[in-house]
Amino acid sequence: MDIAFIGLGQMGKPMALNMLKRDPNLIVAAADTSSYPEFARLGARPVERIVDAAKADMVFLSLPHAEAIHAVLLGEDGLITYLSAGKIVVDTSTINYSATVEIAAALAEKGIHFIDAPVSGMEARAVDGTLTAMCGGSHEVYETVQPFLAAMANNILYMGDVGTGQLTKLINQLLFDINAAALAEVLPMAAKLGLDPERIGTVINSGTGRSYASEFFIPQILKGNFSSGYPMHHAYKDLVSAAELGARQCIPMPVLAAATATYQAALLRGFGKLDKGAMVKVFEELNNVTFRSKTSAVEPASAEAQ
Numbered sequence: 001m002d003i004a005f006i007g008l009g010q011m012g013k014p015m016a017l018n019m020l021k022r023d024p025n026l027i028v029a030a031a032d033t034s035s036y037p038e039f040a041r042l043g044a045r046p047v048e049r050i051v052d053a054a055k056a057d058m059v060f061l062s063l064p065h066a067e068a069i070h071a072v073l074l075g076e077d078g079l080i081t082y083l084s085a086g087k088i089v090v091d092t093s094t095i096n097y098s099a100t101v102e103i104a105a106a107l108a109e110k111g112i113h114f115i116d117a118p119v120s121g122m123e124a125r126a127v128d129g130t131l132t133a134m135c136g137g138s139h140e141v142y143e144t145v146q147p148f149l150a151a152m153a154n155n156i157l158y159m160g161d162v163g164t165g166q167l168t169k170l171i172n173q174l175l176f177d178i179n180a181a182a183l184a185e186v187l188p189m190a191a192k193l194g195l196d197p198e199r200i201g202t203v204i205n206s207g208t209g210r211s212y213a214s215e216f217f218i219p220q221i222l223k224g225n226f227s228s229g230y231p232m233h234h235a236y237k238d239l240v241s242a243a244e245l246g247a248r249q250c251i252p253m254p255v256l257a258a259a260t261a262t263y264q265a266a267l268l269r270g271f272g273k274l275d276k277g278a279m280v281k282v283f284e285e286l287n288n289v290t291f292r293s294k295t296s297a298v299e300p301a302s303a304e305a306q
Helices: 012-022 036-041 050-055 066-074 097-108 122-128 139-149 164-192 197-206 212-223 232-249 254-268 276-287
Strands: 003-006 027-029 058-061 088-091 113-116 131-136 153-160
Touching (some): 012 036, 012 058, 027 050, 058 066, 113 164, 131 139, 139 153, 197 212, 232 254, 232 276, 254 276
Parallel strands (some): 058 088
């Protein structure tokens, strides 16, 4: 079975490298071809046109947003024109539920199978091949796909029909987003009260305030490093998806709404290309403080410094 992987960005590249260990003839395609030489040296087959990935029996996608996926699959000269019935598309990207269902339905009309399999774990776990994958689609197709996902993820869950993978990822992501926004608000409070940032970080990450977000972001915030995670302007799509679902299903989410306002404030300040830890800059500005290690080089908190 020929396998193709489209999208070699922050998450896609390490995922494709792990897939290459399983399938040494992997076809790779990307808009940014800068990593093509590395893949070619390892035996992969980079293709000049993304549509050339349609030669494969199973196509994996790792793309930044629904618009990119729609363009690759359903756009002018998209893969749907070249993929034959019975082939499988596996989308590991994080996009909204409605777009997933729409794309799956369009492919199904041509007899092309679709599995939504968004992953969780950030870049470090993508490198290690220890991601969590949440899958939606036909169970029979999932069973075909699962051994290939195992090259990139060590925790693979079948969630149900098409779209349930994305819904599951969304639930997990929203809790992470809320935690990140809470850190942004409360850490500057500690600095404002004269408490030592490093010691506060130690207390939080060894106490009941600990979370994955705190363990990841506090050490980076203390160093003034805001480029280790996923860019905020891409992550914001999860909050938009939740707002849309909440409105349609009449689900009240006041805590999420408050967290969303913090994201919006950070985006309006020009911090969108930085990771979620950069939300702390909003409250540092408001409180006229910085939450940094004494040994770090403290950069200006204003957006103009970016």
